[in-house]
Amino acid sequence: MTDGWLVKNLRAIRGRAYPRVIGAGREPSWIFFEIVLPLFTVAAYAYIYKFMDARAELIGYVVLGGAMTAFWLNVLWNMASQFYWEKEIGNLQLYMIAPISRMSVLAGMALGGMFSTTLHAASTLLIGTLLFNITYQLVDPIMLILIFTTTLVALYGMGMMFASMYLLFGREAHHLSNLLTDPVYLVSGFYFPVNSLGTWAAAGASLIPVTLGLDAMRQLFFSDVSGDGFLPLNIELLILAGLSILFLVLAKYSLSYMEYLGKTTGRLTLRWQ
Amino acid sequence: MHQYAVETQSLTRVFTPKKREGEPVNALNSVDLKIETGELFGLLGPNGAGKTTLLKILCTLLLPTSGKAFVAGLDVENQYEDIRTKINMVSGGEMSGYGLLTVRENLWMFSQFYGIKSKVAKDKIDRLLETFGMTDKSKAKLRTLSTGQRQKMNVIRGFVTDPEIIFLDEPTLGLDVNASRIIRTFILDWLKDNPDKTVVLTTHYMAEADELCDRIAIIDQGGILACDTPERLKKTVRMNTMLSMDVTLLKNREVFQGLNGVGNVSFVDDSERNQTHVKFVVQDDSCVSDIVSGVLDQGSKIISLQKTEPTLEDVFIKMVGKGFE
Numbered sequence: 001m002t003d004g005w006l007v008k009n010l011r012a013i014r015g016r017a018y019p020r021v022i023g024a025g026r027e028p029s030w031i032f033f034e035i036v037l038p039l040f041t042v043a044a045y046a047y048i049y050k051f052m053d054a055r056a057e058l059i060g061y062v063v064l065g066g067a068m069t070a071f072w073l074n075v076l077w078n079m080a081s082q083f084y085w086e087k088e089i090g091n092l093q094l095y096m097i098a099p100i101s102r103m104s105v106l107a108g109m110a111l112g113g114m115f116s117t118t119l120h121a122a123s124t125l126l127i128g129t130l131l132f133n134i135t136y137q138l139v140d141p142i143m144l145i146l147i148f149t150t151t152l153v154a155l156y157g158m159g160m161m162f163a164s165m166y167l168l169f170g171r172e173a174h175h176l177s178n179l180l181t182d183p184v185y186l187v188s189g190f191y192f193p194v195n196s197l198g199t200w201a202a203a204g205a206s207l208i209p210v211t212l213g214l215d216a217m218r219q220l221f222f223s224d225v226s227g228d229g230f231l232p233l234n235i236e237l238l239i240l241a242g243l244s245i246l247f248l249v250l251a252k253y254s255l256s257y258m259e260y261l262g263k264t265t266g267r268l269t270l271r272w273q
Numbered sequence: 274m275h276q277y278a279v280e281t282q283s284l285t286r287v288f289t290p291k292k293r294e295g296e297p298v299n300a301l302n303s304v305d306l307k308i309e310t311g312e313l314f315g316l317l318g319p320n321g322a323g324k325t326t327l328l329k330i331l332c333t334l335l336l337p338t339s340g341k342a343f344v345a346g347l348d349v350e351n352q353y354e355d356i357r358t359k360i361n362m363v364s365g366g367e368m369s370g371y372g373l374l375t376v377r378e379n380l381w382m383f384s385q386f387y388g389i390k391s392k393v394a395k396d397k398i399d400r401l402l403e404t405f406g407m408t409d410k411s412k413a414k415l416r417t418l419s420t421g422q423r424q425k426m427n428v429i430r431g432f433v434t435d436p437e438i439i440f441l442d443e444p445t446l447g448l449d450v451n452a453s454r455i456i457r458t459f460i461l462d463w464l465k466d467n468p469d470k471t472v473v474l475t476t477h478y479m480a481e482a483d484e485l486c487d488r489i490a491i492i493d494q495g496g497i498l499a500c501d502t503p504e505r506l507k508k509t510v511r512m513n514t515m516l517s518m519d520v521t522l523l524k525n526r527e528v529f530q531g532l533n534g535v536g537n538v539s540f541v542d543d544s545e546r547n548q549t550h551v552k553f554v555v556q557d558d559s560c561v562s563d564i565v566s567g568v569l570d571q572g573s574k575i576i577s578l579q580k581t582e583p584t585l586e587d588v589f590i591k592m593v594g595k596g597f598e
Binding site for chain 1: 335354383388
């Protein structure tokens with residue numbers, strides 16, 4: 001009996017996730033780049049808050065934000081830019097001719113990325129917590145798991161959508177990733193409560209899933225005693241779920257469009273063309 | 274109705290560059306091809322002839338501008354999902370895979386995109402690695418492989434999914450003699466063991482096409498110039514045997530023009546060695562004595578003389594009017 005469509009695609013997801021899950025551990029330099037480096041920025045903000053004698057939870061916000069930067073960077077450089085690099089080394093055309101949904105390839109990339117980045121982010125969080133003696137007051141772990149998971153789905157859904165769109169930019173894609181790094185740190189409030197930017201700016205930034213995800217996790221980890229939260233948790237969870245669906249649907253359509261363009265113009269999926 | 278492994282009807286592909294980046298390029302011009310199941314079919318042509326474009330269309334990576342293409346009886350335009358279950362592709366100089374993974378892991382990963390069960394895939398990979406003499410490299414990281422080893426891995430990647438039709442785009446490009454021989458032997462053995470499968474191969478190596486292919490299509494500037502077995506193609510120039518001579522520098526060359534039974538003549542002077550290399554296309558052997566007399570009568574000496582049977586290169590030169598660049 002031949003395996004069904006779902007089983008085949010699940011195998012494809014596992015296959016594509018594998019290099020990210022296994023490969024990440026084979027490059028020790030990543031420990032420095034993905035765990036130690038973010039701690040420098042975290043430390044800089046934390047010392048500013050300490051110097052200003054700011055509220056203790058603000059340093060906690062910074063540590064949590066610093067940990068979440070790993071996901072944003074992973075989405076930009078290992079999801080959005082990935083198809084461009086896959087095209088250059090010749091993998092993309094092999095994905096395209098495989099008898100599976102191209103979304104499985106993206107899903108494998110996303111799941112593998114989530115796994116390895118969660119390890120990096122957890123390490124940053126742990127070291128930051130110990131270094132700055134952060135105290136958490138977690139009251140609703142189930143909600144935290146829901147928020148974290150939904151944030152990742154929405155965030156990587158966005159990365160899946162970007163993956164196809166970035167192909168249109170060719171070798172200029174890395175400029176786009178650079179452009180989306182520091183400005184997003186600012187508007188998504190990686191190192192301060194996002195509602196400090198004002199309601200409209202925070203609402204606009206909420207299109208980037210990590211904005212609401214981070215805000216919700218801060219509310220959960222620190223019980224939001226100071227009222228720093230932008231929106232109520234349930235609303236944030238609902239919006240994140242909506243963004244997850246939106247980005248996954250857009251990812252599917254942009255992937256189909258990219259494949260169509262590739263087949264008609266010959267420039268997107270084939271090397272050197 | 275008879276179903277071909279591959280069939281194209283007036284297949285045309287035009288690449289339209291972006292504005293101000295040049296003129297449209299006709300990569301394929303009304304190509305008609307029929308490839309039978311079980312054939313090892315070669316597309317022979319120089320760089321830029323349209324071989325890869327044709328293969329990309331058949332592999333469902335490109336759409337035709339006009340005309341039709343069918344693979345296993347399925348239309349590449351609207352049945353591409355079904356075609357993809359039946360095919361695979363390997364390109365020469367391919368850099369696919371991930372350098373951090375081992376050879377075996379890379380092969381396993383690609384097999385998963387075809388939904389092959391892990392154990393089945395791993396057993397098959399091990400067998401193929403052994404066939405290619407790569408067992409000792411199975412745990413080597415991809416980035417440590419030489420060009421030849423990497424290409425052998427690419428070939429294994431293509432065959433591990435057991436495709437009905439495999440497209441090989443210059444599979445021995447840039448490889449040394451030994452690696453090329455291993456790949457060529459494997460392709461022949463695979464087809465012998467699987468007579469219901471089909472191999473479509475592009476190459477610009479004449480000897481490779483001659484050695485491997487049941488039939489060959491000679492392609493240039495997007496058009497098929499001839500399509501037949503290597504033997505029959507060579508027969509088309511058999512009446513024109515080549516006679517190559519190295520002689521001391523020739524003074525009078527006009528004596529050879531218009532000799533009975535002599536077709537084209539070409540002269541290449543080597544002033545350093547004070548020699549002339551002469552190539553005659555002769556229609557029959559009777560003119561050989563006249564050629565020899567023509568050389569000796571003007572005081573030149575014959576250093577070497579060789580009569581050569583036609584090769585695919587001669588076929589190509591006859592059809593295109595020039596050799597491969």
